[in-house]
Amino acid sequence: MPILEVNDITSGYGDVQILWGAALKLEPGLMTCLVGANGVGKTTLLRTVMGQLRPWSGNVRFEGHDISRLPAYKRAERGLVLVPEGRQLFGDMSVLENLEMGATNRRGRPHLKRNLERVFAMFPRLQDRLTQKANTMSGGEQQMLAVGRGIMAEPTLLLIDELSLGLAPVLVLQLFKNLQQLKALGITIMLVEQNVQMSLAVSDYGYVLAQGRTELEGAAATLMRDDHVRAAYLGL
Amino acid sequence: MDFLLASLVDGLLIGSVYGLAAMGLTLIWGVMRVTNLAHGAFIALGMFGVYGLFNGGFNPYVGLFLVAGCGLLVGIGIYYVALHRVINAPQLSTLLATFAVNMIILGVGTTLFSTSPRTIDFSLGSFSLGPITVQNTRLLAALASGAITGVLYLFLYRTRPGKYIRAVSSNRAAAELMGISSTHILALSFGLGALLAATAGGLIATFFPFTILSGDTYQLKSFVIGVMGGLGNPFGALIGGLILGLLEGLIPVVMPTTWVPVIEFLLFVIILLVRPNGILGAKR
Numbered sequence: 001m002p003i004l005e006v007n008d009i010t011s012g013y014g015d016v017q018i019l020w021g022a023a024l025k026l027e028p029g030l031m032t033c034l035v036g037a038n039g040v041g042k043t044t045l046l047r048t049v050m051g052q053l054r055p056w057s058g059n060v061r062f063e064g065h066d067i068s069r070l071p072a073y074k075r076a077e078r079g080l081v082l083v084p085e086g087r088q089l090f091g092d093m094s095v096l097e098n099l100e101m102g103a104t105n106r107r108g109r110p111h112l113k114r115n116l117e118r119v120f121a122m123f124p125r126l127q128d129r130l131t132q133k134a135n136t137m138s139g140g141e142q143q144m145l146a147v148g149r150g151i152m153a154e155p156t157l158l159l160i161d162e163l164s165l166g167l168a169p170v171l172v173l174q175l176f177k178n179l180q181q182l183k184a185l186g187i188t189i190m191l192v193e194q195n196v197q198m199s200l201a202v203s204d205y206g207y208v209l210a211q212g213r214t215e216l217e218g219a220a221a222t223l224m225r226d227d228h229v230r231a232a233y234l235g236l
Numbered sequence: 237m238d239f240l241l242a243s244l245v246d247g248l249l250i251g252s253v254y255g256l257a258a259m260g261l262t263l264i265w266g267v268m269r270v271t272n273l274a275h276g277a278f279i280a281l282g283m284f285g286v287y288g289l290f291n292g293g294f295n296p297y298v299g300l301f302l303v304a305g306c307g308l309l310v311g312i313g314i315y316y317v318a319l320h321r322v323i324n325a326p327q328l329s330t331l332l333a334t335f336a337v338n339m340i341i342l343g344v345g346t347t348l349f350s351t352s353p354r355t356i357d358f359s360l361g362s363f364s365l366g367p368i369t370v371q372n373t374r375l376l377a378a379l380a381s382g383a384i385t386g387v388l389y390l391f392l393y394r395t396r397p398g399k400y401i402r403a404v405s406s407n408r409a410a411a412e413l414m415g416i417s418s419t420h421i422l423a424l425s426f427g428l429g430a431l432l433a434a435t436a437g438g439l440i441a442t443f444f445p446f447t448i449l450s451g452d453t454y455q456l457k458s459f460v461i462g463v464m465g466g467l468g469n470p471f472g473a474l475i476g477g478l479i480l481g482l483l484e485g486l487i488p489v490v491m492p493t494t495w496v497p498v499i500e501f502l503l504f505v506i507i508l509l510v511r512p513n514g515i516l517g518a519k520r
Contacts, residue, residue: 075415084413089407090406090411093403093406101414104416
């Protein structure tokens, strides 16, 4: 059974329709990427999956249950966790407090200690800066903290929006390696990225979103060889 | 010189209570981005709460605890009734909603209590320290304000719901993603703001006469203090309160008392022009 099913979602803001029939099926244990150019609706799709936007039609099923009407704050409790675009940290709270806030839901709280150790093992730099305010850290450190905060929520599915945006390539590679570690722990991951080449390279499966519709899907390795993908997104 | 010193001490004592009142306003603004125009009404309700309990045989300081508890509950109730459905609307909507609450409370209050001044017939005496005479009710009010500020600090920085309030204040959408129900936290914040206002009102009532309309004066002071200390910064509010109290103590020494509000609001405008984020400069 897919862990997340997005069935023909249409959605948007006010009168402006952004999604025109997006569909996904994520298999548990895999790393999937959703790629597409800027402005095709990737973030809108994530906002709809997380309940920050209501779908106009279609539905979202998580672990077999229709969650389309579930309020946003109840989704983290089920193990559906988003690392949002632009990090969205609690800027005037400390690094430790940001991590604690990740573990506020009923699901993450009992595992606070274990997950804290996991985060520190993955990002030792955060451990050195526990009392520092989040908004005083560098972009890379903030991204580590955003991912760390997501891990604290004890996710079964971790959605990550634009992990690589604005970061040095060497750091992005490091973060992608960290995601492989998370996958090894059994966490299903969906990367949502403009950086098509890098995300296809680390993922098992991929979806291409264009004009609010899922245009193409397939094994990541297959998509990398697809002529259309190569021409439109990889510039080859 | 002695007179100056006495005014200074008195100003500081009363100023700390102003700070407490402003803290309620600034907490609500900081967390909810709501300008609470019912703040003065909450202060007046606190005054009448302590007054009523005193006449019912309670010590005013015992009554204060009850008033604080009721303030919290009333604030939470008002949030759900009047604010919840407009919380995401443009700020004018929440401003008008709180204005409506203010008019309702003042209207009902005027009918029930009339607008004739009341006093709580209660005294703890006073003590003299050299040339200064301090009324014990004022000293106690200042100590209570300091203690409540400390408790608020501990609540916001050391407890789970306090941290949720700071998280929602910092980034409401992200807090929701982490599993925090922002609705509950916003209601709690509004309740706390009402609690602080009612408590400040209750303390003021132990040494100043008041009517149901008295809250307005303190609401205006709270705005001046909030802007001085940086809206959204509870601890700046206490400092701002002390500064305002000092001014109120010292201005009458050099010019007629009627000039006090003129100077206060002149200061308000100047600070808005020069340091729009407050003297303490909360960055937002």
